[in-house]
Amino acid sequence: MLKKRVIARIDIKNEFVIKGIHLEGLRKVGNPNDMAKFYYDEGIDEIFFMDAVAAYYDRNSLGGIISKATKSVFVPITVGGGIRTINDIRKALASGADKVAINTQAVRTPEIINKAAKIFGSQCIVASVQAKKIAHDKWGAYIDNGREPAGLDVIQWAIKLEQLGAGEIMVTSIDQEGTKKGYDVALCNLLANSVSLPVIASGGAGSPQDISNLCSNSGVDAVAIASILHYNLSSISAIKSKLHSEGFNIRL
Amino acid sequence: MSAPRIAIVDYDLGNVKSMKNALSKVGAHPILTNSRKEILSADALVLPGVGAFSHGMQQLKKHNLIDVIHSFASTNKPFLGVCLGMQMMFDRSNEFGETEGLGLFSGDIKIVGVGPIKQQKLPHVGWNNVCLPDNIKNWKNTIFAEIQGNTDMYFVHSYAAIPLLNTEILATTLYYDHVFCSAIMRGNIYGVQFHPEKSAEPGLLILKSLIDLA
Incomplete structure (x- = not known):
């Protein structure tokens, strides 16, 4: 059976791994290549590198880090942040990434998703959606790493992204991100039920229990975790054992 | 003995870079x-590929690779198709x-498991088991x-792939x-x-076995 994936999300600024709260107040926590290799050795299912400030500063600079990572990390690698053109995607893939995640540019010019899916295949286009709760069971999409409202309803936008040809959707709850207080389960559940694409949940995991809560109460296909690993609050094996012992299909 | 030369088409x-790194690693x-x-003088051949079948075949034709791939296949040297590379080894899609x-x-490439199951998500993305099929006893002397x-x-x-001959199936997945x-x-x-090049240590073991056969 297909397994639920546990993905290490590594946010990067100026070649350092950083972590904030609600995507703000960023702190340096380590070296991206060392951390990726460590998580790979510990049994992570995928690595997600995000240039945390690229969209804001209109740049894209993870090529060297990706290139180095692919020499020692033999699980899928996704790169996001500041992907604006077909050429940016080509460069990210050429540096060794398997997938690219696109948020801001998809909001500005949704056709990039369609165009990229046609050229590179849907399997390497992850639509990244940043969501902030605006009312009961209603979330607004944000761009520029959580700074600017996109003026779109998250669920409607995700449905549109599927139609445009995205291969997966990663949803980050800005409200929960960095808080270590658990995922926005209602958001993840509604989103996973609204699209037929694989959904990756991101933002809020502080304990193995948070991850198991999410998996029990939503149909997400993958969970992205950051603080819990970066701050050594738990280990990949502890998280996976817990999920496995609760009956979820997990790669051990 | 020098390292076996593996040609990647x-x-x-x-993403051929990952395949290259994985082969170097083993x-x-x-x-x-x-x-x-270079292809014909290599000790083994890998045909990688992602994306659409028709585009892949077009690219092979554009680079005049169809004939050389057939020539290599008719040697006794190991030849591995990965993902779209495997699919293109079949008759049609x-x-x-x-x-x-x-x-x-012999066989066709069709969408995975079209059936009554409504909750099935596509693409099939993630980690899944490879199982020994009924037609073979074990995987000895294979990759x-x-x-x-x-x-x-x-x-x-x-x-x-939906192979015509069950006897050629090396592994199945649910x-x-x-x-x-x-x-x-x-x-x-x-x-x-x-993707063996993305399947952590077990994937690397498959590539290692491929070069051991070379």
């Missing part, structure tokens, strides 16, 4: 090439209209020699209630639907 498609000397001479493949294996049954490998695809062919073999020719 270069036809401007997909002690091979990988060469990304579309030169007839109906992805975006019918397209003819390389015809190294799966070092792999335990039910090992997880990384998949990302929406289409899969997706929802649908069993599909996740690896195929005849003599020196292998195809795997998953």
Whole structure:
């Protein structure tokens, strides 16, 4: 059976791994290549590198880090942040990434998703959606790493992204991100039920229990975790054992 | 003994860098090439690929690679197709209209498990088990020699092979209630639907076995 994936999300600024709260107040926590290799050795299912400030500063600079990572990390690698053109995607893939995640540019010019899916295949286009709760069971999409409202309803936008040809959707709850207080389960559940694409949940995991809560109460296909690993609050094996012992299909 | 030279078919498609790194990691000397001479003189050949079947075949034709691939296949040297590379080894695919493949294996490429199951998500992305099929006793002397049954490998695809000959099936995988062919073999020719270069240590063991056969 297909397994639920546990993905290490590594946010990067100026070649350092950083972590904030609600995507703000960023702190340096380590070296991206060392951390990726460590998580790979510990049994992570995928690595997600995000240039945390690229969209804001209109740049894209993870090529060297990706290139180095692919020499020692033999699980899928996704790169996001500041992907604006077909050429940016080509460069990210050429540096060794398997997938690219696109948020801001998809909001500005949704056709990039369609165009990229046609050229590179849907399997390497992850639509990244940043969501902030605006009312009961209603979330607004944000761009520029959580700074600017996109003026779109998250669920409607995700449905549109599927139609445009995205291969997966990663949803980050800005409200929960960095808080270590658990995922926005209602958001993840509604989103996973609204699209037929694989959904990756991101933002809020502080304990193995948070991850198991999410998996029990939503149909997400993958969970992205950051603080819990970066701050050594738990280990990949502890998280996976817990999920496995609760009956979820997990790669051990 | 010098490192075995493994040619990776270069036809401007997909993430070949990972394959190159993975082959280096297991002690091979990988060469990304579309030169007839380099391909035919290599100790083993890898045909990678992601994306649409028709586009892949077009790219192979554009680089004049069809004939040299057939020539290599008829040697006794190991030849591995990965993901789209495996799919293109078959007769044809109906992805975006019918397209003819390389015809190294008999059978068709069709969407994975079209059936009554509504909750089935496509593409099939993630880690899933490869299982020993009923038609073979064990994986000895194949590229799966070092792999335990039910090992997880990384998949990302929406289409899969339906081989005409069950005897050529090397591994199967269950997706929802649908069993599909996740690896195929005849003599020196292998195809795997998953990505060994992205399947952590078990994937590297498969590539290691490939070069051990070279």
